[in-house]
Amino acid sequence: MILIKTAEEIELLRASNLLVSKTLAEVGKVILPGVSTLKLDEIAEEYLRDHGGVPGFLGYNGFPATLCTSLNDEVVHGIPSSRELNEGDILSVDCGVKLQGYYGDSAYTFSVGEPSAAYKSLMENTRGALFKGIEMALAGNRLGDIGYAIQNHAEKAGYSVVREMVGHGLGRNLHEEPEVPNYGRRGNGIKLKEGMVFCIEPMINMGTRYIIQDKDGWTIRTTDKKPSAHYELAVAITRGEPDVLSTFGYIED
Ligand code: MG
Numbered sequence: 537m538i539l540i541k542t543a544e545e546i547e548l549l550r551a552s553n554l555l556v557s558k559t560l561a562e563v564g565k566v567i568l569p570g571v572s573t574l575k576l577d578e579i580a581e582e583y584l585r586d587h588g589g590v591p592g593f594l595g596y597n598g599f600p601a602t603l604c605t606s607l608n609d610e611v612v613h614g615i616p617s618s619r620e621l622n623e624g625d626i627l628s629v630d631c632g633v634k635l636q637g638y639y640g641d642s643a644y645t646f647s648v649g650e651p652s653a654a655y656k657s658l659m660e661n662t663r664g665a666l667f668k669g670i671e672m673a674l675a676g677n678r679l680g681d682i683g684y685a686i687q688n689h690a691e692k693a694g695y696s697v698v699r700e701m702v703g704h705g706l707g708r709n710l711h712e713e714p715e716v717p718n719y720g721r722r723g724n725g726i727k728l729k730e731g732m733v734f735c736i737e738p739m740i741n742m743g744t745r746y747i748i749q750d751k752d753g754w755t756i757r758t759t760d761k762k763p764s765a766h767y768e769l770a771v772a773i774t775r776g777e778p779d780v781l782s783t784f785g786y787i788e789d
């Protein structure tokens with residue numbers, strides 16, 4: 537069942553998602569060579585608790601941290617550790633928060649120092665694919681219109697779309713219906729309606745789309761060890777149009 541949100545609930549979701557956006561920006565300030573992903577996790581947890589939030593991922597199905605930190609060929613769900621970042625790495629940081637009973641969830645792929653042209657292109661095209669998907673989040677459109685727009689953008693640029701992991705509805709639960717695939721056919725899938733809120737989160741690979749889970753039971757990485765990027769924003773459908781509840785503005789300004 538897809539839970540339709542009231543205007544008041546959407547404002548609560550906006551507050552949660554803006555806190556996630558600000559937390560990611562705090563983390564982004566210290567993404568530098570020599571910094572451990574565990575340090576980033578500490579900064580995120582402290583920041584969001586200081587602002588009244590509770591980590592949304594910590595303990596979720598047993599996940600052990602506030603952030604998912606996924607480096608280079610890791611797609612999503614990487615566990616923060618003492619491993620240090622190196623110049624030229626790319627790091628996808630995914631953060632969830634619960635604030636006033638509602639979840640925020642957003643992700644951003646950062647470069648450590650200056651990225652190579654190839655990595656930069658992967659990141660720009662993944663971010664671009666996300667916004668192509670958001671443009672299609674209109675009342676009356678279908679879920680497949682979003683997936684198609686993302687897939688078309690990514691594949692035209694020569695990249696592949698992870699299929700096994702998808703976006704999701706967002707509300708009092710971190711993951712609600714519907715699933716929001718990053719691939720699809722125009723005109724297919726459920727019809728989008730006023731008051732729906734969901735996360736759109738393309739995971740785009742430089743090489744093969746295929747993925748494998750590490751023995752840690754969490755980390756997802758590409759089977760060909762080529763890099764992957766991941767950007768995520770939460771979107772409400774308000775007055776028929778996409779109303780983006782989270783933002784990359786704090787990171788990029
Ligand atoms: Mg996320």
Ligand code: MG
Nearest residue numbers: 641735737768
């Ligand atoms: Mg998500």
